[in-house]
Amino acid sequence: MSSNPTPFQTLPPIQNSRLSKQIEFLLEADKLKNIERRTHVSDGSRHENSAEHSWHFALGLMLFAEHAKAENLDIFKIMQMAILHDLVEIDAGDTFVYDTKAQETRAAREQQAADRLFGLLPPDQEAAFRAIWDEFEAKETEEAKFAASIDRFAPVLENYVTSGKAWRAHGVAVNQVEKVVGTELENAPALGEYLKEILVSAKEKGFLK
């Protein structure tokens, strides 16, 4: 049984085997541009994808680093978390944060994806990238906690300014956002304060149940 070659397989052979692995990973990662999230871009014209969300997350880190509750965070490491955090969705798909059922199986699906994707890398880079992703997932270090807060914040804005497009499509309620986003934003108090006002207004306007 023959299958179509991957984009990587159509490239001229790469003599340097380390570089070959790196380029295969870079092209495989390109698929993240086609992973659609529930959230819309802020003009509401289409769903956003996980690659552009990862960029927006990294930009948010540059903007909001000063709002972290913890001091002396390693922002460079958190930016690397932002760049890597969603790659597993290439295999596991995007799991909507408010979909409780899908969340139950998320971790297992994503661990398997991480094995395959980071496994494309040279061993030292596999270990380094995987450690960053594992740290993000475990949400135990201050860096990972702050990362989670920024990861969640921009999508709330995007939802609000599109009149709650994704929230309404999935019947999301205020208390769900409080639980999922509000908890994370305890690590970025100024953002957490503003979230409360957004939620009051979103409820009034019918963007959230």
Next chain:
Amino acid sequence: MSSNPTPFQTLPPIQNSRLSKQIEFLLEADKLKNIERRTHVSDGSRHENSAEHSWHFALGLMLFAEHAKAENLDIFKIMQMAILHDLVEIDAGDTFVYDTKAQETRAAREQQAADRLFGLLPPDQEAAFRAIWDEFEAKETEEAKFAASIDRFAPVLENYVTSGKAWRAHGVAVNQVEKVVGTELENAPALGEYLKEILVSAKEKGFLK
């Protein structure tokens, strides 16, 4: 004359004026997701946009940092260059690197865009972000030179694996890619060596003139 409110203007008022400026910037930056480049995503299904390209560029930095000709680069700063480098396209549009005529007016258009966009930020962040972008644009420091090489590399791969889709659409020739990309890749020799093989093969296959 009234115009439609921007997404930012539809948000509940933000009492903290510093946070208000930061959030306005983050939402304005969201428009980068709708700036279309000539390059296609690697399955050829659509053009890529500048936000997802910026993410892919940042990932490339993590992968290829070891291939920099210069030593002791500040990779964190280069990642910030990657995140910020294309924001000016929100006003100035994406200028195809092989469009000589448009390149003549690019710098002036992008400087004006930088004034407006970074001008949305609190003054200290405006100065910090603008300094990073100015350094990238000037291509004088080793960080900016290596950034330029990685910025150019993934699009070459994307073009090749889509059978030269954007190259063919715009009649690009081997010597143009050599000049525009090959020169930058002198700062990442292993990538520069591989570029030569890509160009030979792309010419043979008719992906490039």
